[in-house]
Amino acid sequence: MTDLAVKKIVIVGGGTAGWMSAAALSSIMGNSVDVHLVESEAIGTVGVGEATIPQIQLFNKLLGFDENEFIRTTQATFKLGIEFVNWGKIGDSYIHPFGKFGVDMDGIRFHHHWLRSRAMGNTSPVGDYCLQVKAAYSQKFQRPENIPGSPISNIDYAFQFDAGLYAKFMRVHAEKSGCKRTEGRIVTANQDAQNGHVTSVVLEDGREIEGDFFIDCSGFFGLLISKALGNGYVDWTKWLPCDRAAAIPCKKVADALPYTRATAKEAGWQWRIPLQHRTGNGYVYCSKFIDDDAALNSLMDDIDGAPLADPKMIKFTTGHRTKFWDKNVLSLGLAAGFMEPLESTSIHMIQTGLSRLMTVFPDKTFNDADLHHYNAETLQEYESVRDFLVLHYSATQRDDTPFWRHCQQMDIPDTLKRKLEYYKQNARIHRANDELFTETSWFAVMNGQNIMPARYHPIANQLSKDTFMARMDELHSVISKSSDYMPGHEDYIAKHCKAQEETFS
Numbered sequence: 359m360t361d362l363a364v365k366k367i368v369i370v371g372g373g374t375a376g377w378m379s380a381a382a383l384s385s386i387m388g389n390s391v392d393v394h395l396v397e398s399e400a401i402g403t404v405g406v407g408e409a410t411i412p413q414i415q416l417f418n419k420l421l422g423f424d425e426n427e428f429i430r431t432t433q434a435t436f437k438l439g440i441e442f443v444n445w446g447k448i449g450d451s452y453i454h455p456f457g458k459f460g461v462d463m464d465g466i467r468f469h470h471h472w473l474r475s476r477a478m479g480n481t482s483p484v485g486d487y488c489l490q491v492k493a494a495y496s497q498k499f500q501r502p503e504n505i506p507g508s509p510i511s512n513i514d515y516a517f518q519f520d521a522g523l524y525a526k527f528m529r530v531h532a533e534k535s536g537c538k539r540t541e542g543r544i545v546t547a548n549q550d551a552q553n554g555h556v557t558s559v560v561l562e563d564g565r566e567i568e569g570d571f572f573i574d575c576s577g578f579f580g581l582l583i584s585k586a587l588g589n590g591y592v593d594w595t596k597w598l599p600c601d602r603a604a605a606i607p608c609k610k611v612a613d614a615l616p617y618t619r620a621t622a623k624e625a626g627w628q629w630r631i632p633l634q635h636r637t638g639n640g641y642v643y644c645s646k647f648i649d650d651d652a653a654l655n656s657l658m659d660d661i662d663g664a665p666l667a668d669p670k671m672i673k674f675t676t677g678h679r680t681k682f683w684d685k686n687v688l689s690l691g692l693a694a695g696f697m698e699p700l701e702s703t704s705i706h707m708i709q710t711g712l713s714r715l716m717t718v719f720p721d722k723t724f725n726d727a728d729l730h731h732y733n734a735e736t737l738q739e740y741e742s743v744r745d746f747l748v749l750h751y752s753a754t755q756r757d758d759t760p761f762w763r764h765c766q767q768m769d770i771p772d773t774l775k776r777k778l779e780y781y782k783q784n785a786r787i788h789r790a791n792d793e794l795f796t797e798t799s800w801f802a803v804m805n806g807q808n809i810m811p812a813r814y815h816p817i818a819n820q821l822s823k824d825t826f827m828a829r830m831d832e833l834h835s836v837i838s839k840s841s842d843y844m845p846g847h848e849d850y851i852a853k854h855c856k857a858q859e860e861t862f863s
């Protein structure tokens with residue numbers, strides 16, 4: 359009988375996607391496959407991608423990383439959510455937190471109760487009922503501690519880290535687990551004349567690296583998935599209009615905040631990601647509404663420390679490959695698609711891609727059913743993330759610049775239209791197919807950007823006014839006390855996971 363097992367995986371590219379794939383596959387698959395990564399230092403990596411979401415903890419656990427070591431080595435800080443400034447109107451700000459607002463009561467989501475309290479005159483923002491929001495604004499952090507009945511036993515968090523150090527951390531792990539690395543620029547791919555499968559990649563010095571299965575992590579180039587196999591690109595610019603970014607790290611001038619900030623600007627938005635050793639900044643903008651020089655000047659005006667490097671200018675098109683997996687080539691990371699970094703979803707989507715790959719790990723037949731399953735699930739994930747991102751732009755009341763007027767007027771996906779209508783009627787949020795963003799996330803952004811539903815769930819009216827307000831007050835006080843109890847973010851880092859001045863020197 360023919361041995362159909364995949365024996366050799368070739369990963370093309372050594373950015374975050376390449377090294378995450380190498381680390382995961384070499385450690386999970388053990389000796390059953392050879393994992394080989396090819397990268398070109400001369401081409402380099404995109405060099406951004408520093409904010410994450412809590413699911414990254416699963417990846418770290420799966421690979422057995424010691425979290426404190428991971429934080430020290432990547433100069434990471436903790437992240438409790440994202441603060442959105444000036445998105446609804448200039449002067450507005452809200453945090454989209456990890457974790458929940460309040461507690462669900464009487465079988466319905468907390469936000470219905472908060473809406474009732476608001477109708478009764480409560481002026482406390484919903485963030486006052488969320489420990490992550492309260493702690494973020496107070497610059498507090500700790501990992502969950504088992505205190506029964508306390509929100510402290512349930513703190514969701516993620517990390518903000520140095521992208522270059524993260525790829526190196528993954529590389530160390532991957533090479534320890536047996537991954538081999540080749541340095542060199544790939545100039546072409548050989549394909550089987552009959553079925554079109556990629557059989558090898560060829561480097562500019564003539565070396566050839568053969569494989570059974572190829573993972574294209576070549577970034578925006580899409581060397582195999584696009585250039586070799588000819589897959590097209592589904593362009594989502596009409597919904598996600600930003601197409602460029604200028605990025606620059608700057609000196610840290612204050613304690614690192616335990617959250618990422620996204621500030622809406624004249625033609626896009628600016629990120630601020632505080633790390634242990636520096637602060638990452640970038641302006642994501644739409645080139646139709648601002649030119650590169652003006653965007654760069656605007657970025658430089660709004661950074662809070664001295665620049666630590668030359669700015670990086672990046673062009674992109676929001677959207678995805680027509681097929682994420684085609685024949686014996688699976689694309690991950692920027693080679694698969696990109697939807698801009700507003701909600702820090704790209705690294706997560708590398709992780710979910712790998713997890714789906716493990717579920718349908720192929721043999722050499724690369725059968726259609728598996729590929730179809732992978733592509734359909736990935737598309738669903740992309741579309742649900744897309745809708746959430748589009749919401750931030752379309753739900754603006756800003757009309758101070760042509761960019762924001764464009765965002766207000768642009769058409770939005772039908773799936774998002776339905777979600778918005780559903781919410782506007784009854785404050786209900788439909789989370790389809792176990793999508794990444796929860797009711798809390800959707801509520802945080804819709805409410806944060808001033809979308810007010812006509813009604814809330816009638817069950818929220820069950821309790822008498824006095825009992826209800828006493829419950830809300832109690833919750834408010836528990837959250838405040840819990841935040842007071844937590845140590846400062848910098849103190850917590852200093853105690854548990856302070857990085858050395860230089861890591862990976």
Ligand SMILES: Cc1cc2nc3c(=O)[nH]c(=O)nc-3n(C[C@H](O)[C@H](O)[C@H](O)COP(=O)(O)OP(=O)(O)OC[C@H]3O[C@@H](n4cnc5c(N)ncnc54)[C@H](O)[C@@H]3O)c2cc1C
Pocket residue numbers: 370371372373374375376396397398399401402403404405406407408409410521542543544545575576577578579581603605640672674690691692693698699702703704705706
């Ligand atoms: C402006 C911006 C901000 C972002 N911010 C975030 C964020 O906060 N959070 C988040 O989750 N994600 C973010 N992302 C996305 C994140 O940066 C990427 O998902 C992640 O870095 C993975 O990139 P990659 O490995 O796919 O590509 P790259 O880093 O571009 O790596 C590509 C690799 O392929 C190699 N390569 C290319 N061509 C060849 C060749 N011919 N021969 C050999 N090797 C080759 C390169 O040398 C490199 O090693 C951001 C992206 C952008 C553009």
